[in-house]
Amino acid sequence: MGMAEAILLTIATAATPLLLAAIGELVVERSGVLNLGVEGMMLMGAVAGFGVALTTGSPWLGVVAAAIVGALFSLLFGFLALTLVTNQVATGLALTLLGIGLSGMIGEAFVGEPGVKLGSLYIPGLTDLPLVGRLIFGQDPMFYISLLLTGGVMWFLFRTRAGLTLRSVGDSHTSAHALGIRVIAIRYLAVMFGGACAGLAGAQLSLVYTTQWIENMTAGRGWIALALVVFASWRPWRVLAGAYLFGAITIAQLHIQATNLSDLAGLPGPLLWFATLLKSIPSQFLSALPYLATVVVLVLISRNRRLTMMNTPASLGRAFVPDR
Amino acid sequence: MKRMLLALAASAAVLVTAGAASAQDKTKACFIYVGPIGDFGWSYQHHQGALEMQKNLGGEEKVEISYLESVPEGADAERALERFARSGCQIIFTTSFGYMDATNKVAAKFPDVKFEHATGFKRDHPNVSTYNSRFYEGRYVQGVIAAKLSKAGVAGYIASFPIPEVVMGIDAFVLGAQSVNPDFKVKVVWANTWFDPGKEADAAKVLIDQGVDIITQHTDSTAPMQVAAERGVKAFGQASDMIKFGPETQLTSIVDNWGPYYTERVKAVMDGTWEQVDVWGGMKEGHVVMAPYTNMPDDVKAAAEAAEAKIKSGEFNPFTGPIAKQDGSEWLKSGEVAEDGVLLGLNFYVKGVDDQLPQ
Numbered sequence: 001m002g003m004a005e006a007i008l009l010t011i012a013t014a015a016t017p018l019l020l021a022a023i024g025e026l027v028v029e030r031s032g033v034l035n036l037g038v039e040g041m042m043l044m045g046a047v048a049g050f051g052v053a054l055t056t057g058s059p060w061l062g063v064v065a066a067a068i069v070g071a072l073f074s075l076l077f078g079f080l081a082l083t084l085v086t087n088q089v090a091t092g093l094a095l096t097l098l099g100i101g102l103s104g105m106i107g108e109a110f111v112g113e114p115g116v117k118l119g120s121l122y123i124p125g126l127t128d129l130p131l132v133g134r135l136i137f138g139q140d141p142m143f144y145i146s147l148l149l150t151g152g153v154m155w156f157l158f159r160t161r162a163g164l165t166l167r168s169v170g171d172s173h174t175s176a177h178a179l180g181i182r183v184i185a186i187r188y189l190a191v192m193f194g195g196a197c198a199g200l201a202g203a204q205l206s207l208v209y210t211t212q213w214i215e216n217m218t219a220g221r222g223w224i225a226l227a228l229v230v231f232a233s234w235r236p237w238r239v240l241a242g243a244y245l246f247g248a249i250t251i252a253q254l255h256i257q258a259t260n261l262s263d264l265a266g267l268p269g270p271l272l273w274f275a276t277l278l279k280s281i282p283s284q285f286l287s288a289l290p291y292l293a294t295v296v297v298l299v300l301i302s303r304n305r306r307l308t309m310m311n312t313p314a315s316l317g318r319a320f321v322p323d324r
Numbered sequence: 325m326k327r328m329l330l331a332l333a334a335s336a337a338v339l340v341t342a343g344a345a346s347a348q349d350k351t352k353a354c355f356i357y358v359g360p361i362g363d364f365g366w367s368y369q370h371h372q373g374a375l376e377m378q379k380n381l382g383g384e385e386k387v388e389i390s391y392l393e394s395v396p397e398g399a400d401a402e403r404a405l406e407r408f409a410r411s412g413c414q415i416i417f418t419t420s421f422g423y424m425d426a427t428n429k430v431a432a433k434f435p436d437v438k439f440e441h442a443t444g445f446k447r448d449h450p451n452v453s454t455y456n457s458r459f460y461e462g463r464y465v466q467g468v469i470a471a472k473l474s475k476a477g478v479a480g481y482i483a484s485f486p487i488p489e490v491v492m493g494i495d496a497f498v499l500g501a502q503s504v505n506p507d508f509k510v511k512v513v514w515a516n517t518w519f520d521p522g523k524e525a526d527a528a529k530v531l532i533d534q535g536v537d538i539i540t541q542h543t544d545s546t547a548p549m550q551v552a553a554e555r556g557v558k559a560f561g562q563a564s565d566m567i568k569f570g571p572e573t574q575l576t577s578i579v580d581n582w583g584p585y586y587t588e589r590v591k592a593v594m595d596g597t598w599e600q601v602d603v604w605g606g607m608k609e610g611h612v613v614m615a616p617y618t619n620m621p622d623d624v625k626a627a628a629e630a631a632e633a634k635i636k637s638g639e640f641n642p643f644t645g646p647i648a649k650q651d652g653s654e655w656l657k658s659g660e661v662a663e664d665g666v667l668l669g670l671n672f673y674v675k676g677v678d679d680q681l682p683q
Contacts (some may be wrong), residue, residue: 006533014526104360111362112549210521210547212569215360216394217545219520250523254530257328257513258480260678265533283486283514283682 007251008135009020012143013209017042017201017218017246019146021225022232022239023153025196029229030157031190032170032315036092037077039222040099045070045202051113059118063142063203070199071192073099078191080232082184085319102215110213118142118207142204149197154236166190170313173320183320191255199223224291231298233311238298244295253286332661338353353377353414353590355391356404358420365544365563366580367393370419370442372564373582380587386589390591397422405430409437412424415593417586418442421487428452438598440589443489445668450600455585458606459489460667461635462578462614464642466560467500468631469575469617470538471508472624478509481532482541482548486682488670492544495674496642497540500631502676511536512679515629521547532557549573557617565615576628577615580618582609604664607636641665648675 021038028035049067053062073095081091121127127138165187169176173183199235201221206213210219232238256278264273264275302308359367371391378387390413392567397402401423408416409430415438418427424444431439431449439452447454470479473497481497483490494512497610501508511534524543528551531539539552539559546569550557553573561567561577585605592598614632617625634640645656650673656662673681 003533006529010526010529010533014522018524101340104362110360111368111566112546167536205522210525210545211550212521212546214364214519214521214545215362216519217521219517219522221522251526251530254513254527255534258511258527258531258534260509260511262509262678279680284516287514287516 002131005131005134007255011244011247011251012135012139013247014250015203015243016143016146017209017221018225018228018246019150019240019243020142020201020204021198021222022228023146023150023236024194024201025225025229026232026234026236026239027153027157027166027197028194029316030170030234030313031166031187032173032318032320033187033191034079034088034092034317035081035083035095035191035194036089036098036226037074037095038194038198038225039218039220040096040103041070041073041198042202042205042218042222042281043099043103043216044073044215045199046206047107047110047202047213049203050110050206051106053116053118053207054110054113055284059114059116060199062116062207063118063200066203067196068200070202071196074191074195074198075188077195078188080188082191082320085321086249088317088319095196096222100104102213103192107213107215110183111215113213114281115206115211115213117211118203118298140204140208142200142208147203147254150236150240157236167313173315173318177322179321183280198225201225207264228294228298231295231302233298233302234313235302235311238301242294242298246290246298249290249293252265256281256286257283291306332395332490350386350390351381351415351590351594352390352413353586353593354408354411354416355389356395356401356408356416356418356420356423357391357393358395358397358422359519359544360393361391363564364546365425365519365545367419367645369563369580370417370582373580374417374585375581377586377590380583381594386594394667395423396445398426399424402430402597406433409434413437415440415590415598421489433644438589438593438665445602447600447602447635453589453601453603455601455603455605455609457580457582458604459578459612460492460642461579461606462612463493463496464635465498465614465628466540466576466578467497467502467629468504469560469620469624469628470497470540471501472502473506473575474536474538476535476537477507478511478536479538479540480528480536481510481512482524482527482531482539482543483514484543485516486514486657486671488668491673491681492667492670493542494669494677498649498674498677500643504627506676508676509678512677515543515607517543519544524548525551528552528559529555561615567615567618572619574615574618575620576617579613579615581611581613649673650675650677650681 046065048213049062052065077095080086081088121136127133169183170185177183228242232242274277337650361371381387394402417440417441421443427439427441428448431452441454443456444454492500524549528548532555537557541548541562546566549559549566551568553570563580567574590657617628641661643662645660646658647656649655
């Protein structure tokens with residue numbers, strides 16, 4: 001396996017959980033609901049996926065369980081925020097807190113147990129192709145699922161009638177309601193889709209990324225996914241770009257740190273100078289770089305204010321009570 | 325975002341009380357942990373120590389244990405500590421460096437309660453003790469093993485934060501390796517976190533891609549061990565015995581063994597003999613224990629055992645001169661041993677570390 005290939009594979013694994021969680025949250029927010037419970041839902045998915053895979057021995061059952069548990073857990077948010085019309089921000093935060101605590105309690109028995117890994121794809125012939133074989137035909141299933149979901153969401157939101165309906169609910173719930181669209185029902189479905197995606201993101205963490213369960217193992221990835229959605233101005237392809245950019249810079253900065261100056265002896269002058277310059281950046285700054293660069297790039301590509309306004313779901317986070 | 329997470333964690337900290345309400349003949353020992361006890365690392369090991377202490381001293385009838393998990397360092401810790409002190413705790417262990425000021429502040433208000441602060445150095449009141457372990461002794465042994473075993477002649481080191489404790493570990497590891505192979509190299513990656521399994525796994529992958537064939541870590545999760553197992557390189561565990569995560573990968577692990585100290589201190593409270601101490605125990609005191617040496621040839625194992633025995637007997641200190649600083653200037657003369665005070669504030673690399681220490 002070549003170095004470039006190895007780097008790209010590592011980036012894909014780092015980006016996939018962010019993409020999965022963010023693409024789900026994007027649909028939720030497009031329907032006008034702000035669910036800050038992503039981190040909690042991811043953890044519930046991670047513990048459910050790990051537990052089911054460990055007890056049944058089938059990682060695939062774990063993946064399915066994670067999606068179901070994520071969706072069911074998000075229903076709790078749905079019931080409170082949509083049916084009882086509680087404050088969405090507070091309810092979302094509460095969901096995260098509950099998710100952290102509950103997953104830790106459920107997962108107590110799983111701590112210190114090596115899990116079951118969801119294996120990578122292997123197609124004889126294709127996977128063995130030089131350079132692109134492993135990248136295109138040899139990654140783990142969650143990588144393909146995340147890309148299919150992103151494509152599916154793009155198509156659904158902008159190419160189908162149902163997608164248009166969902167966006168209209170997010171833009172003006174009163175108008176949508178006046179047209180006879182069942183605002184609450186659509187939002188419930190969107191919230192559950194977001195929950196299922198977050199659950200899958202959790203399963204990717206506990207079944208692929210690191211095959212283990214540890215309390216709070218998401219370590220803030222749910223919050224990064226939330227930020228990605230906003231900075232990507234609610235466009236699926238930008239979420240994809242943002243997630244991969246974040247992953248790429250995370251891995252690149254680790255490579256810069258791991259490279260010793262003595263490894264570079266023999267590089268041509270200007271390259272050596274540049275590498276030495278990179279090496280002189282403090283590691284604390286390098287660690288912060290993925291956050292910084294992703295925000296800057298996404299802000300730059302969405303600098304057209306009018307287009308951004310158009311993409312922002314106008315009813316985002318606002319409570320809706322149907323007036324008979 | 326970090327601040328927000330901390331605030332969340334603060335509200336998430338849940339008070340757990342084991343056993344029934346305190347009776348007169350029971351001693352109540354309380355613990356404050358910085359992470360979840362399910363982290364299988366730092367906090368997990370402290371909790372194991374607490375449980376061992378309870379068992380040693382006669383079980384639930386004699387000792388009542390109370391603990392708080394995931395308590396953020398700073399003002400929240402003070403509140404948690406006051407709550408503990410009021411609820412009848414006779415001795416309180418605060419198990420992270422960042423609880424230092426809160427511990428001393430609350431100790432002033434409750435002179436009858438004994439406080440034990442891990443890894444700190446402030447003892448402002450007679451009822452505050454400090455305790456720590458010489459983990460660097462284990463790192464030295466790991467360095468010996470790495471240099472004996474590595475074919476590439478280079479090991480990967482996943483570090484958390486550039487604090488003396490971690491720098492001390494890197495220096496000791498390199499000194500151990502140099503005792504076998506003076507040209508041995510180490511690649512250091514700062515994760516800037518104690519706990520992020522995903523990031524730790526990434527760091528391990530990157531290091532292996534860059535050609536290291538041995539991974540060691542000063543972060544808390546088992547993720548690097550698993551990556552090493554998948555990629556077929558060897559690794560050292562951290563804080564607890566991680567052999568389950570790499571049956572054919574783990575060489576050994578530095579196990580934090582707090583049980584003996586906790587037993588001794590709580591027993592002192594029971595007997596009424598508790599006095600202020602400043603303990604920095606190592607292999608000799610049984611505070612630092614090496615997990616079994618596995619997945620290595622007999623001669624490497626013998627070398628590791630010899631190094632361990634030498635340190636354990638007190639005959640040898642890893643920080644014994646001649647040792648030069650990274651820039652080549654002299655730090656310790658031949659035969660000179662580093663003072664504890666210098667080690668506790670260590671902020672420079674020894675010669676042979678090819679990395680820039682973040683300041």
